[in-house]
Amino acid sequence: MDEGVLISAPGKVILHGEHAVVHGKVALAVGLNLRTFIKVLHTRDNAVLLNLPSIGSKLTWNVGQLQPLLPSFKGGHEPVSPRSEQLDLLRKFAGFSEGSQDTESQAVLAFLYLYLSICGQDIGGLNIVVWSQLPPGAGLGSSAAYSVCLAAALLSISGRISCPAQGCTEDVRWTETELKLINSWAFQGEKVIHGNPSGVDNAVATLGGALQFQAGQITPMKRVPMLQILLTNTRVPRSTKILVAGVKDKLLKYPSIIEPVLSSIHAISQECQRILEASSAALSIDQFKVLEELIDINQHHLNVIGVGHPSLDKLCQVTASHGLHSKLTGAGGGGCAITLLRPDVDHSVVEAVKQQLVDCGYQCWETSIGAPGVTLHSSLSLPEDIINAFSNV
Numbered sequence: 211m212d213e214g215v216l217i218s219a220p221g222k223v224i225l226h227g228e229h230a231v232v233h234g235k236v237a238l239a240v241g242l243n244l245r246t247f248i249k250v251l252h253t254r255d256n257a258v259l260l261n262l263p264s265i266g267s268k269l270t271w272n273v274g275q276l277q278p279l280l281p282s283f284k285g286g287h288e289p290v291s292p293r294s295e296q297l298d299l300l301r302k303f304a305g306f307s308e309g310s311q312d313t314e315s316q317a318v319l320a321f322l323y324l325y326l327s328i329c330g331q332d333i334g335g336l337n338i339v340v341w342s343q344l345p346p347g348a349g350l351g352s353s354a355a356y357s358v359c360l361a362a363a364l365l366s367i368s369g370r371i372s373c374p375a376q377g378c379t380e381d382v383r384w385t386e387t388e389l390k391l392i393n394s395w396a397f398q399g400e401k402v403i404h405g406n407p408s409g410v411d412n413a414v415a416t417l418g419g420a421l422q423f424q425a426g427q428i429t430p431m432k433r434v435p436m437l438q439i440l441l442t443n444t445r446v447p448r449s450t451k452i453l454v455a456g457v458k459d460k461l462l463k464y465p466s467i468i469e470p471v472l473s474s475i476h477a478i479s480q481e482c483q484r485i486l487e488a489s490s491a492a493l494s495i496d497q498f499k500v501l502e503e504l505i506d507i508n509q510h511h512l513n514v515i516g517v518g519h520p521s522l523d524k525l526c527q528v529t530a531s532h533g534l535h536s537k538l539t540g541a542g543g544g545g546c547a548i549t550l551l552r553p554d555v556d557h558s559v560v561e562a563v564k565q566q567l568v569d570c571g572y573q574c575w576e577t578s579i580g581a582p583g584v585t586l587h588s589s590l591s592l593p594e595d596i597i598n599a600f601s602n603v
């Protein structure tokens with residue numbers, strides 16, 4: 211075995227624009243300081259071992275078993291969309307039932323699709339471990355962080371993007387062209403998992419920071435002030451793929467009713483961006499009040515398009531009873547919400563809110579936003595807890 215590669219990518223928080231962004235509207239998204247890590251080692255025994263402890267899955271194939279699949283995957287060059295017959299073939303190969311969409315089959319299919327498509331004839335023995343700080347299926351872009359990690363690792367080990375000499379003592383980021391390639395392959399991985407992703411999540415997991423995203427166009431935001439956010443996971447499981455498909459059905463059924471709601475969400479994203487970018491220094495309390503109203507309006511819109519959940523209603527009630535404003539983030543239907551923490555809110559209030567949310571069975575993190583994008587780590591610069599996490603899987 212060689213030293214291989216160790217790569218990480220961040221999760222994300224969508225401030226505004228989830229779902230609307232799938233239909234060409236603007237979304238604002240920021241990198242989150244919870245990350246997914248991938249370690250890939252070449253092996254000489256021709257075995258491909260995929261170890262996914264976050265979802266309790268461990269699979270092994272022999273390269274000889276994978277070889278007959280290759281003619282159906284054009285190895286190597288331009289990222290191409292997964293076709294349904296390719297996914298059917300992979301499902302059959304991996305022993306998943308027809309049309310399966312469970313956690314394991316989504317993750318394994320995304321891996322196999324990217325592995326066969328990127329490595330092509332160069333497939334060889336690999337030992338892959340993916341470990342994450344992100345809860346999967348909770349709206350924080352775990353699928354995109356996973357897809358970006360896979361794309362970056364497979365492109366690196368197959369020599370399609372640079373992989374600086376081992377023993378390097380510092381973390382490395384790739385060039386703009388390399389990041390573009392990682393992002394577009396990760397988008398294909400997201401297609402396997404989500405069906406019809408907008409591309410916003412993989413863009414943030416690749417580039418990090420704070421982005422405006424619309425119809426594939428990525429624009430880094432200017433001067434985003436530090437925002438303190440309380441992130442809460444209701445722990446109600448849900449699938450982005452199913453929620454996205456539900457919004458599409460509603461839009462097709464009631465176009466003249468749903469389209470204006472999506473347009474209003476678009477306008478909310480634009481107004482939020484205007485406020486965030488207009489302030490050269492900290493935001494005023496009046497500006498925070500507007501941000502809070504935008505959060506409330508958007509949360510109502512998200513309920514209208516069918517992606518709310520009683521657990522999220524409860525969360526909004528708890529935070530509102532302390533004068534704080536929340537909305538779901540990501541696909542909704544459970545999963546996570548964000549609560550804006552104004553600077554004038556006393557620490558004791560935040561603690562009381564957190565306690566009440568924890569008493570509901572929810573999980574809370576206080577976080578600031580704008581984490582860096584996909585990164586190639588030097589084993590010498592990794593924090594000890596990450597090294598320990600890998601040695602324990």
Ligand SMILES: Nc1ncnc2c1ncn2[C@@H]1O[C@H](COP(=O)(O)OP(=O)(O)O)[C@@H](O)[C@H]1O
Pocket residue numbers: 246262263264265312313314315316317318340341342345346347348349350351352353354356403404448449450451540541
């Ligand atoms: N660390 C991980 N290891 C393996 N699979 C993962 C991991 N993180 C995410 N996934 C895949 O992504 C899916 C969740 O994606 P999704 O429903 O889009 O939720 P979200 O992106 O909000 O977390 C999981 O069902 C799993 O297939």
Ligand SMILES: C[C@@](O)(CCOP(=O)(O)O)CC(=O)O
Pocket residue numbers: 227228229230231232348349350351352353404406407408409410411450454539540541542
């Ligand atoms: C609902 C959506 O806007 C975001 C989904 O994010 P997540 O998978 O729930 O983290 C879908 C998309 O943009 O592809």
Ligand SMILES: [Mg+2]
Pocket residue numbers: 351352353354404411450
């Ligand atoms: Mg996702």
